[in-house]
Amino acid sequence: MHKYRFRYAKFGPARFASHLDLGRALGRALRRTGLPVAYSQGFHPLPKMAFGPPLPVGVESDAEFVDIAFTGELAAAEIVRRLNAVLPAGLVVTGVQKLPPKTPSLMGLVDRFTYIFFFIISPEDTTAWAKEKTAAFFAALWQKEELPVVRKKKGGKESGEKRVNLRPFWYNYNFSFIEQGLLQVVVDVAYGPQGTLRPDELLPFFPAGWRLQKVIRAQAWSRGEPVLPVAVHRG
Amino acid sequence: MYNAYEPLFDKVRKPGRYTGGELNAVVKDWQKAKIRVVLAFPDLYEVGLSHLGLRLLYHRINDEEGFLAERVYAPAEDMEEELHQANLPLFSLETRHSLAAFDLLGFSFQYELSYVNILNMMALAGIPLRRAERDEAGTEYPLVAGGGPGSFNPEPLADFFDFFLLGDGEDAILEILAVMAAGKEKGKSRAELKKDLQAVPGVYLPEFYRVEYFPSWTVAAITPVSGAPPVVHKRVVSDLDRAYLPEKDLVPWLEIVHDRLALEIMRGCTRGCRFCQAGMIYRPVRERTGKLIEEHLAKLLKNTGYEEFSLTSLSSADHSEITELAGRLAACYTPEVAISLPSLRLDAFSPELAARLQGGKKSTLTVAPEAGTDRLRRVINKNLTDEEIITMARTAFGGGWQRLKLYFMIGLPTEEQEDLEGLVSLARRVYEIGREFHRGRARVTVSVANFVPKAHTPFQWRPQAGLEEIREKQEFLRRRLAGAGRGLAFSWHEAELSFLEGVFARGDRRLGAVLAEAFRLGCRFDAWPDKFRWDLWQAAFTATGLDPAFYTARSRPREEILPWSHLSAGVSTDYLWEENRRAEEGISTPDCREHCTGCGVCTVFDLPFPPAKGAKAGGGQDA
Numbered sequence: 001m002h003k004y005r006f007r008y009a010k011f012g013p014a015r016f017a018s019h020l021d022l023g024r025a026l027g028r029a030l031r032r033t034g035l036p037v038a039y040s041q042g043f044h045p046l047p048k049m050a051f052g053p054p055l056p057v058g059v060e061s062d063a064e065f066v067d068i069a070f071t072g073e074l075a076a077a078e079i080v081r082r083l084n085a086v087l088p089a090g091l092v093v094t095g096v097q098k099l100p101p102k103t104p105s106l107m108g109l110v111d112r113f114t115y116i117f118f119f120i121i122s123p124e125d126t127t128a129w130a131k132e133k134t135a136a137f138f139a140a141l142w143q144k145e146e147l148p149v150v151r152k153k154k155g156g157k158e159s160g161e162k163r164v165n166l167r168p169f170w171y172n173y174n175f176s177f178i179e180q181g182l183l184q185v186v187v188d189v190a191y192g193p194q195g196t197l198r199p200d201e202l203l204p205f206f207p208a209g210w211r212l213q214k215v216i217r218a219q220a221w222s223r224g225e226p227v228l229p230v231a232v233h234r235g
Numbered sequence: 236m237y238n239a240y241e242p243l244f245d246k247v248r249k250p251g252r253y254t255g256g257e258l259n260a261v262v263k264d265w266q267k268a269k270i271r272v273v274l275a276f277p278d279l280y281e282v283g284l285s286h287l288g289l290r291l292l293y294h295r296i297n298d299e300e301g302f303l304a305e306r307v308y309a310p311a312e313d314m315e316e317e318l319h320q321a322n323l324p325l326f327s328l329e330t331r332h333s334l335a336a337f338d339l340l341g342f343s344f345q346y347e348l349s350y351v352n353i354l355n356m357m358a359l360a361g362i363p364l365r366r367a368e369r370d371e372a373g374t375e376y377p378l379v380a381g382g383g384p385g386s387f388n389p390e391p392l393a394d395f396f397d398f399f400l401l402g403d404g405e406d407a408i409l410e411i412l413a414v415m416a417a418g419k420e421k422g423k424s425r426a427e428l429k430k431d432l433q434a435v436p437g438v439y440l441p442e443f444y445r446v447e448y449f450p451s452w453t454v455a456a457i458t459p460v461s462g463a464p465p466v467v468h469k470r471v472v473s474d475l476d477r478a479y480l481p482e483k484d485l486v487p488w489l490e491i492v493h494d495r496l497a498l499e500i501m502r503g504c505t506r507g508c509r510f511c512q513a514g515m516i517y518r519p520v521r522e523r524t525g526k527l528i529e530e531h532l533a534k535l536l537k538n539t540g541y542e543e544f545s546l547t548s549l550s551s552a553d554h555s556e557i558t559e560l561a562g563r564l565a566a567c568y569t570p571e572v573a574i575s576l577p578s579l580r581l582d583a584f585s586p587e588l589a590a591r592l593q594g595g596k597k598s599t600l601t602v603a604p605e606a607g608t609d610r611l612r613r614v615i616n617k618n619l620t621d622e623e624i625i626t627m628a629r630t631a632f633g634g635g636w637q638r639l640k641l642y643f644m645i646g647l648p649t650e651e652q653e654d655l656e657g658l659v660s661l662a663r664r665v666y667e668i669g670r671e672f673h674r675g676r677a678r679v680t681v682s683v684a685n686f687v688p689k690a691h692t693p694f695q696w697r698p699q700a701g702l703e704e705i706r707e708k709q710e711f712l713r714r715r716l717a718g719a720g721r722g723l724a725f726s727w728h729e730a731e732l733s734f735l736e737g738v739f740a741r742g743d744r745r746l747g748a749v750l751a752e753a754f755r756l757g758c759r760f761d762a763w764p765d766k767f768r769w770d771l772w773q774a775a776f777t778a779t780g781l782d783p784a785f786y787t788a789r790s791r792p793r794e795e796i797l798p799w800s801h802l803s804a805g806v807s808t809d810y811l812w813e814e815n816r817r818a819e820e821g822i823s824t825p826d827c828r829e830h831c832t833g834c835g836v837c838t839v840f841d842l843p844f845p846p847a848k849g850a851k852a853g854g855g856q857d858a
Contacts, residue, residue, distance in 0.1 A: 013256020016244065017488045021251070024494075028258075028486055028540030031572075044542075045570055058245055086540070088258040088486070 002073045007095035007229050011060040014090025019054040032086040038069040052106035056198050061217035065106050095229035111192050112221035115199045117185040119210035149201050169197040243317045251489040252280035255328030258486035261297040262329045268303035269416045273327050273337040275307045277352035283308040285493035289343050294481035305329040309352045325359035334360035340377040344385025347739035348762035354754040388690035388799040391739050391746035393441035401437050402469025405479045410435045437470035454796040468803045471840045475523045483538040496541035501548035505827045509616045512689035516804040518836040520845040525556040543573040551576045555846045597635045603642040607658030613823045628665040632672040645708045646686040646700030659715040666723045680724045685733035689740050690799045693814035699737040699787040705730040731769045737787045743798035748779040807835040
C-alpha cells in the first residue's frame with residue numbers, strides 16, 4: 001500500500017458540493033483515471049481515501065487535503081496529471097507528496113485555518129477616510145470579549161441550541177481595499193477539538209452594508225507551519 | 236460565472252440543484268447556436284436528472300453542430316420564493332438564460348401529477364401559459380413541447396402546448412430541430428413553423444384538431460383541420476443497435492434518486508399485463524445485443540467513473556441474452572463496480588443470478604404478484620399462481636435472504652372481497668415462510684398501490700375505483716395485516732393522489748381549466764404526498780364546474796370516442812378490446828415472445844417479431 005497526500009482547490013460549481021458529495025466525486029474521478037487505487041473490503045468496496053477537515057458548503061478553498069492509498073508505487077506527478085485530466089470543473093489538484101508509513105491523519109494535524117472574505121462595498125467607502133473607519137471597526141471588534149452565536153445541534157438524541165463564544169477561536173485579522181468597491185478581509189481561526197468557528201458565523205458581526213461576494217479558505221496550518229504539500233501544480 | 240443568480244444560491248437548500256457544472260455537462264456557445272433548446276423536467280433535480288430519456292436527448296442535441304441543449308428542473312419551494320423576491324426568471328443550468336430566451340422548451344411527461352409544475356415553470360420564466368397568448372406575441376416566446384408516456388394522452392395540457400412528440404425521441408428530435416432551424420432562418424412566423432412541424436412524423440399539434448362534445452359530456456368528434464392527418468402515429472426506433480447512444484453521461488455532484496449509470500438494454504415489454512400502459516405504448520420489444528451492451532458499458536464506465544450501473548428496461552430479465560450477459564458483467568466488474576437491475580424481481584430472476592448481481596450481498600428481493608388470487612391475476616394477465624409465489628418465497632428465504640417485498644394493486648377490474656382476503660393470506664403465508672427460516676429477523680413489506688386505468692391499455696374503458704372504495708379496502712388490509720407480526724409491514728398510496736392521477740390519465744381538453752386553477756391556487760409537486768393539497772384540488776374542480784368522477788367512475792362503451800382516439804401507439808383498438816373481454820372472462824394471454832397475440836404493432840411499423848426467449852435464468856415462473 002502506497003499513500004499519497006494531495007492538496008487541491010475547490011471553487012466555482014464545486015463549492016456547493018458537501019463533504020459527502022466530494023467523496024463520491026473523487027471516488028468516481030479515481031475510477032476514471034484507471035490508476036491502481038486501493039479499495040476497502042466488503043460487498044461495496046470504497047477507495048481508501050481520508051479527507052482533511054470538512055469545508056463549509058458554499059466556501060471556496062485553495063487548501064483542501066486528502067490522503068489516497070494506491071496498490072502500486074507511482075510517480076507522484078503522473079498521478080496529479082492523470083487526476084487533473086478527469087476531475088470535474090471546480091476541482092484541481094495543486095500539490096502531492098508521498099507519505100511515509102504511520103503518518104498521522106489530516107484530521108489531527110490541522111490546528112488553524114486562514115479565510116479570506118471578499119466584500120463589495122460602495123466605492124466612496126474606499127477613500128482614506130473609509131480605511132480609517134474600517135480600521136476602527138476591526139479594532140473595536142477585536143477588543144470584544146464575547147462574540148456570541150447560537151449553534152443548532154444536529155442529529156443525535158438531543159437536538160436543540162447551544163450558545164458559543166467565538167472570540168477565543170478568532171486569532172487575527174487583516175484587511176485591504178484591493179480595488180474600487182472591493183474589500184478583502186483575512187482572518188485566522190482555530191480548528192481542532194478545543195473548538196472552531198465557521199466563516200459564516202462571523203458575518204453577522206460585520207457591517208450590514210458589506211455585501212459578501214465570496215469566502216475562500218486560503219491556508220491550513222499545523223503548529224505555525226502551512227500543512228504540506230504546498231501548491232505547485234496548476235490545473 | 237458570477238451573475239445575478241449567484242446570491243440566491245447561498246440562500247436555498249441544496250444549491251447544487253441549480254448550479255450545473257456536472258461532469259460531462261455541455262456548455263455550448265450561445266451565440267453560435269442556430270436553435271436553442273431547454274429540456275425541462277417538472278420535478279426536483281434529484282428526480283429529473285435520474286431520468287434516462289432526457290439525458291439521452293441532451294447529448295443527442297448537443298452532439299449536433301448548430302444545436303444547443305440546456306436543462307432545467309422544477310425549482311423547490313425555497314428557490315421559487317427567492318426567484319419571486321429577486322424578480323428573476325427561471326433559468327437554465329448551463330448558461331443561466333431565462334427559459335423564455337430559448338427557441339424550444341421541451342418538457343418530459345412522466346406522470347400526470349407533475350402537470351401543475353409544468354405550468355409553474357413556464358410562469359416562473361414569464362412565458363404565457365396558453366398557446367393562444369404566445370401565438371399573439373409573435374416570435375417572442377419559445378415553442379412549448381412535450382414528450383414521454385404522457386404524450387399518449389396529453390389532452391389536459393392541449394391548451395398550453397404547441398406540440399407533443401409521440402414515441403421514441405432520439406431521431407425525431409433532430410428532425411424537429413432541423414425544421415425549426417430552417418424556419419427561423421427564413422424568418423417564419425409561429426403559425427408557419429407549426430405548419431412545417433406537422434410534416435414530421437410523430438409530431439402532434441393539438442391546435443390542428445377540433446374537439447366537439449355531446450351534451451352528455453363525452454367526446455362527439457375529433458376533427459383534423461388544416462390538412463392534419465386523422466391519426467398521429469408514434470415514432471419507433473426500429474433497431475436499437477443502430478440507435479443513438481451517447482458515450483458519456485452526466486455525473487451529478489448531488490446524490491440523485493437513481494445515482495448510478497444506466498444503460499437501456501431493451502425497449503418495450505412482451506408480457507402483456509393488461510393494466511400496464513408502458514407495456515402497451517412502448518411496443519414492440521427491441522433489444523440491444525449483448526456484445527454492444529458490453530462494449531458500450533465499458534466506454535460509459537470509463538467516461539463517468541460510476542461505482543454502480545443498471546441494465547434498464549421495462550423487464551430486463553426478459554432480455555434474450557440476460558443470463559450470460561449478467562454473468563459476464565458480474566465476472567468483469569464486481570465487486571468494485573456493482574450491477575443492479577431496476578428491481579430484482581424474483582418472478583423473473585433466479586436467486587442464484589440475483590446473488591451474483593448483488594455481489595454476494597443478500598439485500599432485498601421483490602416479487603410482484605399484483606393481485607391476491609390466481610383468478611384476479613388471470614384477469615390482469617399477470618400470470619403467476621399462489622403456489623409459484625410461495626415457491627419463490629421459499630427459495631429466497633431458504634437461500635439466505637431475509638427481506639422480501641411484495642407488490643400489489645387494489646381496485647383492479649372484477650376485484651372482490653375474496654381477492655383482498657387472498658392478498659392477506661398470501662402475504663401472511665410468505666411472512667410465515669420467512670419466520671420459518673429467519674425467525675424474528677424475517678421482513679416482508681407489502682406495498683399496495685391503487686390501480687389507475689390508463690389510456691391505450693385494455694382497461695382504458697374500465698371505471699376506476701372511487702375514493703371511498705379504496706379507503707375501505709386499505710382499511711381492511713391495514714386491519715388484517717396489522718396482527719401478523721412485527722416483521723410484516725404494510726405500505727399504501729394515498730387514495731386522493733391516485734384518484735387525481737386517474738382524472739388526468741384519461742382526461743380531455745376541458746381539464747386544462749382545472750390545471751390552470753389548481754396552479755393559481757398554489758398546488759405544486761402533487762406527486763409528493765407531503766405537498767399534495769387535496770383541498771385546493773377540490774376547490775379547483777368546484778371553481779371550474781368540472782366533475783372529476785366523470786373521468787374516473789364511468790364504464791366507457793366500446794363505441795365512445797376517447798379523447799386520445801386520434802393518437803396511436805400502433806397497438807390496435809380491436810386488440811385492446813379483445814384483451815379487455817378476455818379479462819372479463821378470466822382468460823390469460825401468453826407472452827408474445829411465445830406466441831404472437833396480434834396486437835398489430837410489428838405489422839404497423841414493419842418490424843421483426845420479438846426474439847423468442849433465449850437461455851433465460853432458471854427459477855421463477857419460467858423454470
